[in-house]
Amino acid sequence: METSTQDTQKAIKGGEFLIRETAASEIFIPEEWSEEQKMIAQTCNDFLDQEVFPHLDEIDSMKNPDIMPGLMDKAGALGLLGTSVPEQYGGFGMNFNTTMLVAEVTGAGHSFAVALNAHTGIGTLPILYYANEEQKQKYLPKLATGEWKAAYCLTEPDSGSDANSGKTKAELSSDGKHYTINGQKMWITNGGFADIFIVFAKIEDDKNLTAFIVEKGFGGITMNEEEKKMGIKGSSTRQVFFNDCKVPVENMLSERENGFKIAVNILNVGRIKLGASAIGACKKVISTAVNYAGERKQFGTSISDFGAIKYKIAEMTTRNFASESASYRAGQNIDDAYDALLASGMDAPKARLKSLEEFAIECAILKVHGSEVLDYVVDEGVQIYGGMGFSAEGPMDRAYRDARINRIFEGTNEINRMLCIDMLLKRAMKGHLDLMTPAMAVQQELMSIPDFGAADEEGIFVKEKKALNNLKKAGLMAAGAAVQKFMQKLGEEQEILTNLADMLIEGYIAESCLLRVEKLIAQKGEANCQVEIDMAKVYLHRAVEIAGSAGKEAIMSFAEGDELRLMLMGLKRFTKMEPFNIKDARRRIADHVIAKNEYPF
Amino acid sequence: MKILVCITHVPDTTSRISFTDNDTKFDTNGVQFIIGPYDDYALARAVELKEANGATLTVLNVGLADAEPTIRKALAIGADDAIRVNAEPSDSLFVANQIAHYAKEGGYDLILMGRESIDFNGGVVHGMVGEILGLPSISPVMTLELDGNTAQLSREIEGGKEQIEVDLPFVAGCQEPIAEWKIPNMRGIMTARTKPLNVVEPVGDETGATLVNFEMPPAKGAVKMIDADNVGELVDLLKNEAKVL
Ligand SMILES: Cc1cc2nc3c(=O)[nH]c(=O)nc-3n(C[C@H](O)[C@H](O)[C@H](O)COP(=O)(O)OP(=O)(O)OC[C@H]3O[C@@H](n4cnc5c(N)ncnc54)[C@H](O)[C@@H]3O)c2cc1C
Numbered sequence: 001m002e003t004s005t006q007d008t009q010k011a012i013k014g015g016e017f018l019i020r021e022t023a024a025s026e027i028f029i030p031e032e033w034s035e036e037q038k039m040i041a042q043t044c045n046d047f048l049d050q051e052v053f054p055h056l057d058e059i060d061s062m063k064n065p066d067i068m069p070g071l072m073d074k075a076g077a078l079g080l081l082g083t084s085v086p087e088q089y090g091g092f093g094m095n096f097n098t099t100m101l102v103a104e105v106t107g108a109g110h111s112f113a114v115a116l117n118a119h120t121g122i123g124t125l126p127i128l129y130y131a132n133e134e135q136k137q138k139y140l141p142k143l144a145t146g147e148w149k150a151a152y153c154l155t156e157p158d159s160g161s162d163a164n165s166g167k168t169k170a171e172l173s174s175d176g177k178h179y180t181i182n183g184q185k186m187w188i189t190n191g192g193f194a195d196i197f198i199v200f201a202k203i204e205d206d207k208n209l210t211a212f213i214v215e216k217g218f219g220g221i222t223m224n225e226e227e228k229k230m231g232i233k234g235s236s237t238r239q240v241f242f243n244d245c246k247v248p249v250e251n252m253l254s255e256r257e258n259g260f261k262i263a264v265n266i267l268n269v270g271r272i273k274l275g276a277s278a279i280g281a282c283k284k285v286i287s288t289a290v291n292y293a294g295e296r297k298q299f300g301t302s303i304s305d306f307g308a309i310k311y312k313i314a315e316m317t318t319r320n321f322a323s324e325s326a327s328y329r330a331g332q333n334i335d336d337a338y339d340a341l342l343a344s345g346m347d348a349p350k351a352r353l354k355s356l357e358e359f360a361i362e363c364a365i366l367k368v369h370g371s372e373v374l375d376y377v378v379d380e381g382v383q384i385y386g387g388m389g390f391s392a393e394g395p396m397d398r399a400y401r402d403a404r405i406n407r408i409f410e411g412t413n414e415i416n417r418m419l420c421i422d423m424l425l426k427r428a429m430k431g432h433l434d435l436m437t438p439a440m441a442v443q444q445e446l447m448s449i450p451d452f453g454a455a456d457e458e459g460i461f462v463k464e465k466k467a468l469n470n471l472k473k474a475g476l477m478a479a480g481a482a483v484q485k486f487m488q489k490l491g492e493e494q495e496i497l498t499n500l501a502d503m504l505i506e507g508y509i510a511e512s513c514l515l516r517v518e519k520l521i522a523q524k525g526e527a528n529c530q531v532e533i534d535m536a537k538v539y540l541h542r543a544v545e546i547a548g549s550a551g552k553e554a555i556m557s558f559a560e561g562d563e564l565r566l567m568l569m570g571l572k573r574f575t576k577m578e579p580f581n582i583k584d585a586r587r588r589i590a591d592h593v594i595a596k597n598e599y600p601f
Numbered sequence: 602m603k604i605l606v607c608i609t610h611v612p613d614t615t616s617r618i619s620f621t622d623n624d625t626k627f628d629t630n631g632v633q634f635i636i637g638p639y640d641d642y643a644l645a646r647a648v649e650l651k652e653a654n655g656a657t658l659t660v661l662n663v664g665l666a667d668a669e670p671t672i673r674k675a676l677a678i679g680a681d682d683a684i685r686v687n688a689e690p691s692d693s694l695f696v697a698n699q700i701a702h703y704a705k706e707g708g709y710d711l712i713l714m715g716r717e718s719i720d721f722n723g724g725v726v727h728g729m730v731g732e733i734l735g736l737p738s739i740s741p742v743m744t745l746e747l748d749g750n751t752a753q754l755s756r757e758i759e760g761g762k763e764q765i766e767v768d769l770p771f772v773a774g775c776q777e778p779i780a781e782w783k784i785p786n787m788r789g790i791m792t793a794r795t796k797p798l799n800v801v802e803p804v805g806d807e808t809g810a811t812l813v814n815f816e817m818p819p820a821k822g823a824v825k826m827i828d829a830d831n832v833g834e835l836v837d838l839l840k841n842e843a844k845v846l
Contacts, residue, residue: 035673036791036794038670039674039677039785040787040790043784043785043786043790046784047784050784078786078787079786079788080787092791
């Protein structure tokens with residue numbers, strides 16, 4: 001439990017949460033936003049209220065092709081496109097967590113959010129992080145204001161999740177002055193109006209992609225009609241064809257064959273920000289649904305008086321609160337790592353990249369969790385609205401359809417689940433993270449007499465922390481045994497990897513939620529945090545249940561005989577939770593949200 | 602040219618209102634505060650005038666330290682500096698006296714504010730300030746154009762519109778559509794903290810009135826819907842149940 005100051009000062013490593021106990025005081029919580037950050041969030045809110053929400057139907061109808069670029073221009077005038085761009089290139093050089101906040105609030109903006117994120121994220125960041133000085137001078141100021149709009153061309157018809165397999169070619173001209181790009185890209189967000197395309201292509205028979213900054217004006221770029229989509233109908237999504245598109249050699253981004261690395265690293269940012277956007281979308285749906293539940297009367301009373309509806313409101317709120325806790329915890333970790341790298345003499349873009357790479361596991365976790373919480377929230381949003389939820393004229397229809405894409409782009413959730421575990425094991429293998437010692441300790445513990453301690457220890461969250469610690473042990477046990485069993489072949493056992501990923505994800509999110517509430521209690525006193533305490537417990541309960549069931553599936557999938565029995569017993573021990581009245585806890589959470597008539601945290 | 606915009610720090614329009622201390626104090630717990638919406642129009646027009654005429658723009662608030670985030674928002678929207686008169690804005694005359702004092706000291710050409718605050722909705726401060734300073738005061742001003750030292754104003758009056766020409770300096774209580782609310786942009790927000798926010802002490806303590814207590818309107822009773830064809834039932838209910846006939 002105790003964390004020495006020495007521990008606290010040690011830089012936190014990505015993925016380390018699994019084996020290191022974090023003190024509540026170490027994490028950033030959203031209740032600590034500064035006045036300035038709140039003002040920035042308010043500007044984003046005001047922008048959506050004024051420019052986006054009144055026009056959602058018009059935006060989605062795609063009848064006016066100028067409406068989305070027009071919105072981007074207006075967002076640019078407010079500075080919303082330049083939050084990550086340093087001041088020397090016409091932006092505002094905000095820290096990472098503030099840009100996460102911008103992503104969160106604008107995340108409620110449906111198709112507009114997608115266009116905005118594609119421009120500021122995958123469109124702008126490759127240049128910000130990888131371009132040389134001339135390229136930055138040339139492109140960043142115009143991207144920061146929105147004068148030029150950007151798209152990112154990685155996916156191809158035959159190259160989706162397997163992104164490095166693209167067939168688009170870049171051929172050097174005989175005079176060595178330009179590359180000629182030929183190929184077809186698919187699903188390109190902002191394709192319809194972009195001026196700048198980040199294009200990934202292969203030079204000759206290279207194994208890896210190379211990235212290029214391509215201006216629309218270079219010529220040789222044509223497009224199919226807008227894709228007809230299930231949701232985010234107002235965001236431009238095109239197939240883009242490159243036919244002898246001539247790109248000056250100085251427009252290569254970074255080095256030859258560094259493209260795949262760029263793609264992967266840029267996706268790290270995209271993922272964690274997608275998680276943040278999902279939080280904003282959730283908040284809006286929860287507020288809308290709670291308001292409806294209060295107004296809608298059946299059997300002579302508001303439907304929000306019914307326990308079944310309260311259950312939904314409590315779960316929607318709790319899962320989002322937990323996701324939010326983890327998002328900004330990771331965001332701050334990234335900022336801290338950046339500051340430390342900068343202080344050690346690294347240049348800014350490199351430090352940005354390295355800090356994000358360090359927390360790539362958390363980025364993947366937050367992408368998966370955020371998008372799945374959002375899908376849960378919109379699903380229950382529809383349900384709370386009943387028949388009106390199914391009406392194409394009610395607000396839940398759009399929310400439901402628009403949410404779905406988030407589990408697909410920026411790396412599907414399947415890919416991200418595999419990545420979490422893959423990255424974790426690679427770090428262990430390279431000696432960056434010592435998973436071995438704690439995994440061995442868990443094995444030892446399995447053989448020994450169960451520890452019945454902590455039951456009578458006093459203090460806030462003593463039992464919950466023990467449960468959380470045990471959850472991590474369950475993960476280490478299952479992962480350790482799976483690695484021993486399959487060694488290098490574990491990659492082929494995707495079902496098991498998925499189980500392990502679920503344990504990892506739930507452990508991280510539940511811990512973040514618990515730590516946030518613990519820190520809040522330290523700031524405001526226990527009496528003022530009753531609802532938050534309920535949420536931390538309800539979430540932890542869910543996390544332990546998921547981990548228990550995932551762990552069981554994983555173990556059953558490879559262990560046999562005594563080993564199986566021992567591990568199942570261990571799992572049972574590690575996923576035991578002190579009972580509490582979860583129904584009453586959920587009712588208290590729901591009642592609080594209902595009284596506020598909006599998402600109140 | 603020097604423009605002064607007076608802003609109030611008021612509860613958001615959607616706040617739930619309740620009282621404490623034997624119904625003598627507004628309960629600010631959990632309440633979000635904003636720039637008074639009418640003041641926000643005045644501020645928006647002032648920012649436009651500043652940009653068009655190269656004026657300097659000062660915002661003034663009579664209020665305690667908790668009003669500073671609201672004041673900094675006005676700086677983020679485009680004011681150059683701010684004055685906070687460090688006192689509870691307890692009463693219109695008291696507030697008007699403060700504004701008049703510091704407005705005189707600063708020698709402003711234009712003194713703008715909202716037509717009324719949205720907390721107590723007195724709607725008299727601009728008139729009082731004009732009176733104290735011996736300046737014309739006009740409200741509610743819906744358009745304001747400057748032409749050198751003269752301004753063209755318009756207001757809606759009972760059954761029509763009024764055009765007014767007035768020489769600077771003057772006091773105006775503003776309302777829409779004088780300008781559209783401005784959303785503070787990122788640059789504004791980031792420079793707000795570098796702009797001066799001067800805290801000054803109040804002058805005098807003259808008040809016109811003392812607050813005794815607040816009362817909530819009675820809760821709305823249940824509603825009975827009666828079919829339009831059923832006039833008899835309506836009359837009956839009004840007579841025998843509501844007892845108003
Ligand atoms: C609206 C929209 C906007 C987009 N915007 C952009 C953009 O701006 N730029 C861009 O470059 N791309 C963009 N994309 C593409 C997007 O990133 C891809 O659709 C996504 O990466 C998945 O690729 P795919 O569609 O080819 O699916 P596939 O790769 O064919 O995947 C199909 C299914 O198989 C699973 N699968 C695939 N490989 C594995 C594996 N190894 N193990 C387990 N499961 C696997 C997937 O998880 C998925 O469930 C966009 C897509 C959409 C729909």
